[in-house]
Amino acid sequence: GIPLEPAEDSASVRLLQSRAREFASENFVVIEIYNRQRQRLVEAVNPRHERIEHELSKRGHDFPKDDRPHYQRMTIDETTLVQTVVPLRGPDQQVSGYFEGVFIVDQATMKRLREDLIHALTVTLVAVLLTTVALYPxxxxxxxxxxxFSREVVKGNLEMASVLGAAIAKRDSDTNAHNFRVTLYAIALGEAVGIDATAMRALILGAFLHDVGKIGISDNILLKPAKLDPEEFAIMRTHVTLGLDILQDAEWLQAATDVVGNHHEKFDGTGYPRGLKGEAIPLNARIFAIVDVFDALASERPYKQPMSCEAALAIIQQDAGSHFDPRLVERFARQACDLHRSYSATGEETLKKLLREKGLHYFFAASQLKPA
Incomplete structure (x- = not known):
């Protein structure tokens, strides 16, 4: 190779200068060669492009910091240029100098590059479209x-909650009708106050499972036909905490805990288990407390005859502000007797079907799914 650190008047410099002039023709604007100290040894300027070279000289350039070739695109007077700075290496692969050249990209080259780019983009686009068409089905x-599969999971969740509710109901009743009616009443009141689909799903789960803790109450207390004594009543009250214990390991049932854990709280703070007051009681629990007591009053039990809707509603209204949220009582009173007439005259299987339809609607909506 040609040494890059000779004296300025040496034969090597003259040879480099000659080679540089040969390159600095046609589309090259300027060629410069530097030694390893980045001192310019040779410069050859294409006389046809001296004006462009003059503009270039004002800009300067940076040497590669990592000893790799450096390329830069620039535009001067609407002329596209490519500047390259390439490290030159000796036999020992150490950098011994630098070659800098500025090249004009002529219109023909630019046109060819654009055509190649358009061709490449077209091929890529066609390939993507063909792949999409093939994979779309x-x-x-x-x-x-x-x-x-997601719909089946949602259906399974609703059915499992319904089955659990039915299993609980069988402990102290021969029918699931109370569970079905009270859940339908809860849905109607929830709709009246405008709760969203996620809250409605939680309300439905809570209604199904509100007494799940009664599984842990012995039959002699749960099925006692007479009034419970204070000790027995204290044991009965533990069904709330037992219910929360049962649900704690089931993540998908955690939404039910607002109702399960709080449906015996009272609006004035005299309820149990925590003595919550007013709006500190979760909304779903306040909704359910009203409909649960209403259906118990208006339903036939082994130890009592059913009250009329008007009589049951009068008791609910009398306890508004003490036991129940008065705003919710007022909303429920507008529809209670219409709902009661409809549901009390409906068989258990029809109630079950109606509840399944409403339940699936809100379970799908809460999961952002549409029915099949």
């Missing part, structure tokens, strides 16, 4: 399967 089919 597969993706659509997989998406449908995922949605179908």
């Amino acid at each position: 597969v993706i659509l089919s997989l998406n449908r399967k995922v949605l179908d």
Whole structure:
């Protein structure tokens, strides 16, 4: 190779200068060669592009910091240029100097580059479109399967909650009708006060499972036909905390805990288990407390005859502000007797079907799914 640190008048410099002039023709604007100390040894300027070289000289350049070739695109007077600075290496692979060249990208080259780019983009776009067309049916089919599976999971959740509620009801009743009616009443009141789908799903779960803790209460207390004595009543009250214990390991049932843990709280703070007061009691629990007592009053039990809707509602209204949220009582009173007439005259299987339809509607909505 040609040494890059000769004296300025040496034969090597003259040879470099000659080679540089040969390159500095046609589309090259300027060629410069530097030694390893980055001192310029040779410069050759294309006389046809002296004006461009003059503008370039004002800009200067940076040497590569990592000893790799450096390229930069620039525009001067609407002329596209490419500047390159390339490290020159000796036989020992150590950098012994630098070559800098500025090249004009002529219109023909620019046109060819644009055409190549358009061709590459077109090929890529066509390939993407063809791949999309080929894969779309597969993706659509997989998406449908995922949605179908999600719907089945949602249905399974609702059915499991319903079965658990039925199992609890069988402990102290021969029918599931109370569970079905009280859940439908709760849905109607929830709709009246405008709770969203997620809260409605939680209300439905809570209504199904509100007495799940009664599984842990012995039959001699749970099924006692007479009034419970104070000791027995204290044991009965533990069904609330037992219910929360039962649900604590089931993440998907945690939404039910507002109702399970608080449906015996009273608006004036005299309820149990925590003595919560007013709006400190979760909304779903305040809703459920009203409909649970209303249906108990208006339903036939082994130890009592059913009250009329008007009589049951009068008791609820009398306890507004003490036992119940007065705002919710006022909303419930507007629809209670219409609902009672409808549900009390409906068989258990029809109630079950109606509840399933309403339950699925809100479970799907809360999961952002549409029915199949």
